[in-house]
Amino acid sequence: MNIKIFHSEKMENLSYLLIDEKKDAVIIDPSWSYESIEKEIYKSNLSLKSVLLTHGHYDHSDGAAFFEKKGAPIYIGDQDIFLLNNPIKNPLPLKDGQKLFLLEKEILCLHTPGHSPGSFCFLCQNNLFTGDTIFPGYCGRVDLPGSNPKEMRESLIKIAKLDEGIKIYSGHSYNGGESTIKKEKESNPCFVNLDNEEDFFNVII
Numbered sequence: 001m002n003i004k005i006f007h008s009e010k011m012e013n014l015s016y017l018l019i020d021e022k023k024d025a026v027i028i029d030p031s032w033s034y035e036s037i038e039k040e041i042y043k044s045n046l047s048l049k050s051v052l053l054t055h056g057h058y059d060h061s062d063g064a065a066f067f068e069k070k071g072a073p074i075y076i077g078d079q080d081i082f083l084l085n086n087p088i089k090n091p092l093p094l095k096d097g098q099k100l101f102l103l104e105k106e107i108l109c110l111h112t113p114g115h116s117p118g119s120f121c122f123l124c125q126n127n128l129f130t131g132d133t134i135f136p137g138y139c140g141r142v143d144l145p146g147s148n149p150k151e152m153r154e155s156l157i158k159i160a161k162l163d164e165g166i167k168i169y170s171g172h173s174y175n176g177g178e179s180t181i182k183k184e185k186e187s188n189p190c191f192v193n194l195d196n197e198e199d200f201f202n203v204i205i
Contacts, residue, residue: 015063017040028052029171031061058086074092077116078091096111109122113154114140130169135172156191
């Protein structure tokens with residue numbers, strides 16, 4: 001699988017285009033890069049199968065409505081629909097543990113609330129797309145409408161149980177935007193303090 005990364009200088013957002021050998025493609029968080037992504041789809045003669053949203057905040061979901069108008073189904077955690085700045089007419093709800101067969105390799109959907117109630121991470125092969133749940137060296141904010149520090153801790157505990165060799169692709173280019181679960185468990189204070197709830201809250205709140 002080929003992963004193309006699109007960087008928006010506005011808020012340092014990262015969008016991803018996943019492409020398999022048959023030239024089927026999936027977008028994760030189109031954000032403000034939707035025009036550049038569309039150009040890549042046409043240039044490379046790709047077949048867009050869907051748009052996946054890690055959560056509903058506008059800096060990640062803007063652009064999804066653009067692709068819906070072109071016929072692409074949009075997946076989002078239904079608890080985050082209220083956050084959408086540009087409404088989706090027919091959102092497809094995600095479920096924890098759901099497997100999407102949109103590319104040659106399945107995409108596993110993991111519900112990871114905390115930053116927002118309907119946040120999801122997407123695992124495809126050895127790649128985890130985390131949106132604003134995890135950044136290299138930290139985790140997402142928990143002081144926004146719908147955020148929940150306790151749920152963030154539970155979500156990070158869930159992620160910490162995954163294979164340590166999995167590569168992380170976050171929703172912003174903070175600290176490079178990429179890491180591995182192993183590196184985060186070793187050095188990210190949010191992971192290091194997971195075992196003690198009070199210490200964890202002192203780090204993120």
